[in-house]
Amino acid sequence: MNPLDILQSFGGVARTSALLDAGISRRELRRFPSSVRQPKRGVYAAEGCHPGYFKAIMANAVLTCASAAEEYGLWLRMSPAVPHLAANHGHEPSSAVRHRGLRFPAQARLPIASLADTVIHALICLPASQSVPIATSALARGLSAEQIEHELRARRLGPALKAFRLVNTLVESEPEAEAWVILLALARRLGVSVVAQAMIPGLGRVDFLVAGWLIVEIDGVAFHSSRDSVRRDRARDNTASLLGYARLRYVPEVVWREPDRLASEVEAVLTGRLRVPKN
Template identity: 55%
Template sequence: MDPLQILSSLGGVARSAALLDAGLSRTDLDFLARHVARPKRGVYAAEDCRRDYLAAIMHNAVVTCASAARDYGLWLRTPPPQYHLGCDHGHSTNLWAAVAGVSSKVHRGLRYPKHHSLPLAALEDVLLHALRCLPREAAVPLVASAVRLHGIRTAFFEEDLAAQKCGPALQALRAVDPRVESLPEAEALLLLIPLARELGLEVEPQAYVPGIGRVDFLIGGFLIVEIDGVSYHSDRSSVRKDRQRNNSAVLGGYITLRYVPETIWNEPDRFVTDVRAALTGRLTR
């Protein structure tokens, strides 16, 4: 058992207790002490360690909210510019910015057991912190991915947030739709819902259309909106299938709009304008 590999598997930084739990001996710890830094008593840190993990361990905290998104595979388009750390203690946090020269966002309150070996908050705490902290356009997709990938039930969080009178966080939670299958779809849905409500129409994510199959969005029963990823049209077979779907949609009386994720991210106003034009054009005929 290579002590350096064990340390690397823990993000490159760990307390002695975590290393012993991973199977290392006291002799192995002595070996690590000669080969890696010891920024604090009982803490071992490789040069290439996870800096957010280091910040958490140095201050008896855990990584949470946006900083924990990659650990749980959650959808988050833009990595946070600061470390999001969670803790229950009341110690001063004015030195947290000194770790790796990056500032920290401190989240008070951890209600669930943290990860068994990493300085990582429980998924439930990560989501609660995200709902209270992140902008709606970031929090909603992140929570939607937790529902889809980890089977998290939003009803539990709704009761919790309602009891704590967290109005904005509760509204964000209620905007989560587990039917979306990707980050661009989740972001597109946040743009489509207000427009559809304004026009008195329904938006159905991952709708099944007879003769066409499943589409990303069906609005008003006639407008299909597809968000095509980078891997789309990877071979001739997919091109032929796509052409057939488009032809079937036209023959069935549907209108189809297709977009790449970059349009949703960089030109949201254009996206909404296009969809509005397609919807109002059909509705006013």
């Protein structure tokens, strides 16, 4: 692999020490083409390099929280407007969300926090509607729930621990994870049960079963993509009604953009009254 390809394998930006460890000689560093610049001593950046990696390395930091979640491919509804950076020093740039307390080794080649630190910072920084899906998908990737709970308890991060305990590893998508947070809060307030991925005899698995008789489904991206899927959904709706279940269906956009509508409509069915969400 030639030196430029090695640099590109780091996302187009890397420290001198990392490039030397990767097998590039100091003579080869001096022969990089003009498209590779040195924005500061000890850093090489190719044209079009990864902007998040560049900002992290320039700040002697690593990506974390929502920024690292995106790199890991965790459940994240949208990219963060500014990078989330973490370091054990106080010199991160003002145009970033700053995090402290890196407790685990970052990735070896790329400026990305460990999966554990990424989740912990998300639980501290983001609302539950965003941090719970991140944590849920991280646990599905093999992250230890006991490890995260231990760290949160040891650091006395009560609000973050409270959010982490909302995680339900049975949910199967980002919008389902957000819907779970909404439905769980509603169910607790009304004193009823809510079960994710409930199995109903004669019907099959449903996304959520509230109070034992209200089915709430979150349709996927490919919802109603064919006549066969429409027929299957209608048949399931009819079967649910014949079995005595009420049913509500929502597309992900309702979960993301109108969470109050979802909560008020579910409550309306459960209680027989509609609470109109405030504008």
